[in-house]
Amino acid sequence: AQSVTQLDSHVSVSEGTPVLLRCNYSSSYSPSLFWYVQHPNKGLQLLLKYTSAATLVKGINGFEAEFKKSETSFHLTKPSAHMSDAAEYFCVAQGGYSTLTFGKGTMLLVSP
Amino acid sequence: DSGVTQTPKHLITATGQRVTLRCSPRSGDLSVYWYQQSLDQGLQFLIQYYNGEERAKGNILERFSAQQFPDLHSELNLSSLELGDSALYFCASSGAGANTEAFFGQGTRLTVV
Numbered sequence: 001a002q003s004v005t006q007l008d009s010h011v012s013v014s015e016g017t018p019v020l021l022r023c024n025y026s027s028s029y030s031p032s033l034f035w036y037v038q039h040p041n042k043g044l045q046l047l048l049k050y051t052s053a054a055t056l057v058k059g060i061n062g063f064e065a066e067f068k069k070s071e072t073s074f075h076l077t078k079p080s081a082h083m084s085d086a087a088e089y090f091c092v093a094q095g096g097y098s099t100l101t102f103g104k105g106t107m108l109l110v111s112p
Numbered sequence: 113d114s115g116v117t118q119t120p121k122h123l124i125t126a127t128g129q130r131v132t133l134r135c136s137p138r139s140g141d142l143s144v145y146w147y148q149q150s151l152d153q154g155l156q157f158l159i160q161y162y163n164g165e166e167r168a169k170g171n172i173l174e175r176f177s178a179q180q181f182p183d184l185h186s187e188l189n190l191s192s193l194e195l196g197d198s199a200l201y202f203c204a205s206s207g208a209g210a211n212t213e214a215f216f217g218q219g220t221r222l223t224v225v
Contacts, residue, residue, distance in 0.1 A: 032213075034213055036216075041221075042218065043114065043116075043202060043216040043217055043218040043219055044202070044204075044216040045114070045216070046213050046214075046215070049213050090155065099145065099157060099160050099167070099168040099170070100145065100157070100204075100214055101157075102154075102155050102157070104154050104155075105154060105155065
């Protein structure tokens with residue numbers, strides 16, 4: 001069994017400041033991990049994925065995430081927030097052929 | 113564009129009715145997932161099909177059923193609809209390999225009145 005915990009339901013940043021969205025996972029084996037973004041009234045879009053290759057994964061729109069096995073974490077970061085980054089972000093785990101396990105989501109608010 | 117097509121985009125229906133939501137996966141993808149997203153419950157996994165067979169079941173009500181057809185498109189049937197079934201229903205598809213990412217459709221917004 002696996003689970004995903006997103007540690008913050010809401011994160012507020014100012015435009016131009018760094019973004020950190022935290023995610024911890026629990027799994028009995030090494031899962032694949034993903035971050036998805038959902039803009040209002042839109043579908044989910046894949047930002048990046050980790051599948052046991054490099055631990056630092058670069059995604060679209062300047063986002064990146066680092067897999068830390070010792071901490072069972074997969075935090076999402078971006079050096080400088082943009083207004084268009086305001087959205088809900090989901091951390092997702094998948095083990096083998098099993099279904100996707102979603103975190104509850106983190107709403108990112110970006111103020112000017 | 114993710115390549116996953118869901119129809120219809122919006123659906124308004126009355127309580128007690130039955131509706132069918134349709135999903136066409138990305139070309140070549142064998143897995144189809146259905147999710148329900150509502151304000152109070154968040155994103156809930158309903159069911160997964162792989163090449164026509166049910167692979168995993170989540171929090172799917174008995175009033176709901178799904179199937180995946182030989183051409184790999186999938187349908188989610190919701191019956192005896194209640195006000196609480198109003199939600200955004202997403203379909204996602206993924207490839208045949210292990211640990212492959214899922215691509216999501218734009219969703220069907222169901223409103224039960």
